[in-house]
Amino acid sequence: MADENQHYQWCIIGAGVAGIAAVGKLLDSGIHGSRILWVDDQFKVGDIGTKWHSVPSNTKVELFIRFLKECDSFQFNKRSNTFFIEKLKPDETCQLKHIADPLQWVSDCVLKEITTVKGIASHLKVKNHCWEISTSEGNFKSSNVILAIGGEPNSLEYNNLTEISLKDALDYEKVKLACDGAKSVAVFGSSHSAMIIVRNLVELNLPRIVNFYLEPLKFAQPMENWTLFDNTGLKGSTAHWARKNINGNLPENLYRYPATDENINNHLYSCEKVIYATGFSARKIKVAELADLKHNVTNGIIAPGLFGFGIAFPEHVVDPFGYKEVNVGMWKFMAYINRVLPLWLRYGL
Numbered sequence: 001m002a003d004e005n006q007h008y009q010w011c012i013i014g015a016g017v018a019g020i021a022a023v024g025k026l027l028d029s030g031i032h033g034s035r036i037l038w039v040d041d042q043f044k045v046g047d048i049g050t051k052w053h054s055v056p057s058n059t060k061v062e063l064f065i066r067f068l069k070e071c072d073s074f075q076f077n078k079r080s081n082t083f084f085i086e087k088l089k090p091d092e093t094c095q096l097k098h099i100a101d102p103l104q105w106v107s108d109c110v111l112k113e114i115t116t117v118k119g120i121a122s123h124l125k126v127k128n129h130c131w132e133i134s135t136s137e138g139n140f141k142s143s144n145v146i147l148a149i150g151g152e153p154n155s156l157e158y159n160n161l162t163e164i165s166l167k168d169a170l171d172y173e174k175v176k177l178a179c180d181g182a183k184s185v186a187v188f189g190s191s192h193s194a195m196i197i198v199r200n201l202v203e204l205n206l207p208r209i210v211n212f213y214l215e216p217l218k219f220a221q222p223m224e225n226w227t228l229f230d231n232t233g234l235k236g237s238t239a240h241w242a243r244k245n246i247n248g249n250l251p252e253n254l255y256r257y258p259a260t261d262e263n264i265n266n267h268l269y270s271c272e273k274v275i276y277a278t279g280f281s282a283r284k285i286k287v288a289e290l291a292d293l294k295h296n297v298t299n300g301i302i303a304p305g306l307f308g309f310g311i312a313f314p315e316h317v318v319d320p321f322g323y324k325e326v327n328v329g330m331w332k333f334m335a336y337i338n339r340v341l342p343l344w345l346r347y348g349l
């Protein structure tokens with residue numbers, strides 16, 4: 001049980017894939033489990049564990065498995081059971097539910113080693129040379145804090161239209177229910193998520209699907225030893241579907257328009273429902289000393305002893321042609337923390 005009088009060495013807020021990687025790497029680096037505090041409202045593997053089960057991944061099976069085997073403290077190599085994902089072809093993508101199950105197993109495994117608080121962290125402040133973390137379950141002290149709090153989908157909020165949540169739109173059965181009886185549905189975006197949703201709606205045979213986009217579709221293109229549009233390009237089965245159905249040869253029930261004011265005025269308001277697949281913004285947490293939660297985009301440092309990690313605080317990367325992207329994905333988080341943790345271990349209050 002978490003102790004309000006104890007001074008922890010590390011506190012991790014968030015138990016999605018980023019939080020799991022952070023806890024695993026801290027344990028592997030020799031920090032004793034009794035000195036680590038982990039805070040999450042559910043401990044159900046964040047968004048991958050609770051929202052995107054039926055979504056086709058853009059990561060190959062081999063990288064998912066590499067994540068699970070990367071930390072000794074995950075004990076994945078010592079398990080006696082076999083997970084379904086291990087039977088899949090390593091160089092193919094899969095539904096995200098297949099990685100959610102082993103991640104929950106790994107999360108439960110490290111949970112036993114450390115102290116946890118099942119609740120919401122509301123704010124942080126520096127007090128007596130350490131961070132004080134206020135949560136729904138009490139106030140705790142830690143020398144260092146890693147924020148791995150994830151993000152929420154952006155919304156554009158056009159008036160007079162009923163919004164279908166991104167979570168429901170990405171799930172074929174749920175979007176089928178949400179669109180029951182609708183003749184016309186709008187989708188904003190051209191990302192991986194947007195194309196999965198457009199595909200869901202096309203396959204539901206809705207009479208009219210209107211897709212507003214800002215940019216042409218991007219496809220991830222493997223090169224010699226790097227990938228063009230690795231983070232923003234379509235991959236796997238979604239890329240395959242989009243190449244076949246979007247470029248120049250639209251299904252009969254799909255209409256696509258650049259998201260200009262004129263197109264929106266002409267084509268949006270005849271739709272009954274709308275779905276926004278327009279990216280994510282970091283979840284919020286109040287830090288007393290800081291007006292704005294800005295992280296250094298090359299090393300995750302927010303302030304001494306305070307670090308941002310995961311989709312809320314992504315690393316920015318530049319490809320060999322100088323094109324910048326945010327680096328998001330389970331394996332990318334793991335590779336990143338391998339590089340930044342030695343720095344975080346030295347950059348305390």
Ligand SMILES: Cc1cc2nc3c(=O)[nH]c(=O)nc-3n(C[C@H](O)[C@H](O)[C@H](O)COP(=O)(O)OP(=O)(O)OC[C@H]3O[C@@H](n4cnc5c(N)ncnc54)[C@H](O)[C@@H]3O)c2cc1C
Binds near residue numbers: 043047121122330
């Ligand atoms: C359609 C789609 C497909 C995707 N496909 C892939 C893929 O193939 N491969 C891949 O690697 N990634 C994929 N992703 C991305 C992946 O879902 C995210 O990168 C990942 O979930 C982010 O993990 P995270 O740990 O940063 O955040 P989250 O998963 O959001 O976890 C954050 C956790 O912190 C908790 N939390 C937040 N605030 C607080 C607080 N104040 N107090 C306590 N707890 C708090 C939350 O409840 C949650 O449990 C996909 C995403 C989408 C939308």
